[in-house]
Amino acid sequence: MKVNSGEGNAVLIGELARRTGVSPRLLRYYEDQGLIGARRGANGYRTYDEGAVTTVRQIRALLAAGLSTEVIRTVLPCAEGEEPQLELCPELVATLHRELAAMDEAIASMRRTRAALAGYVPPGG
DNA sequence: ATTCTTACA
DNA sequence: TGTAAGGA
Numbered sequence: 060m061k062v063n064s065g066e067g068n069a070v071l072i073g074e075l076a077r078r079t080g081v082s083p084r085l086l087r088y089y090e091d092q093g094l095i096g097a098r099r100g101a102n103g104y105r106t107y108d109e110g111a112v113t114t115v116r117q118i119r120a121l122l123a124a125g126l127s128t129e130v131i132r133t134v135l136p137c138a139e140g141e142e143p144q145l146e147l148c149p150e151l152v153a154t155l156h157r158e159l160a161a162m163d164e165a166i167a168s169m170r171r172t173r174a175a176l177a178g179y180v181p182p183g184g
Numbered sequence: 185a186t187t188c189t190t191a192c193a
Numbered sequence: 194t195g196t197a198a199g200g201a
Binding site for chain 2: 071072073083087102103104105
């Protein structure tokens with residue numbers, strides 16, 4: 060008889076925190092940012108479904124990839140799987156390509172300004 | 185003991 | 194983000 064791995068069990072913030080390694084404080088923050096949803100028990104406590112564990116792991120992975128919470132909010136609903144093999148919807152991969160393009164522009168821009176600035180300072184010192 | 189909200193270091 | 198306060 061399995062006790063703690065079924066789908067029907069509501070999880071409190073403390074347990075979700077333990078199971079994801081993310082502090083309750085941050086979990087509430089993610090909620091404010093619209094990254095994760097939570098129901099409320101009669102006591103007012105947040106309750107999460109088992110899927111929340113996966114969602115949080117996806118958020119962490121996406122955050123580690125440097126995506127903003129705003130982008131993650133749109134990407135999340137089209138994410139499948141976890142950490143090692145996280146896959147995204149094709150239509151969203153397109154959005155990500157634009158992100159990449161924007162990053163390339165930013166990098167190029169910074170390289171130019173860096174070069175200009177470097178022109179005013181002597182090499183090595 | 186746990187969680188909740190609000191607010192400050 | 195962490196942590197304290199004040200309540201349930």
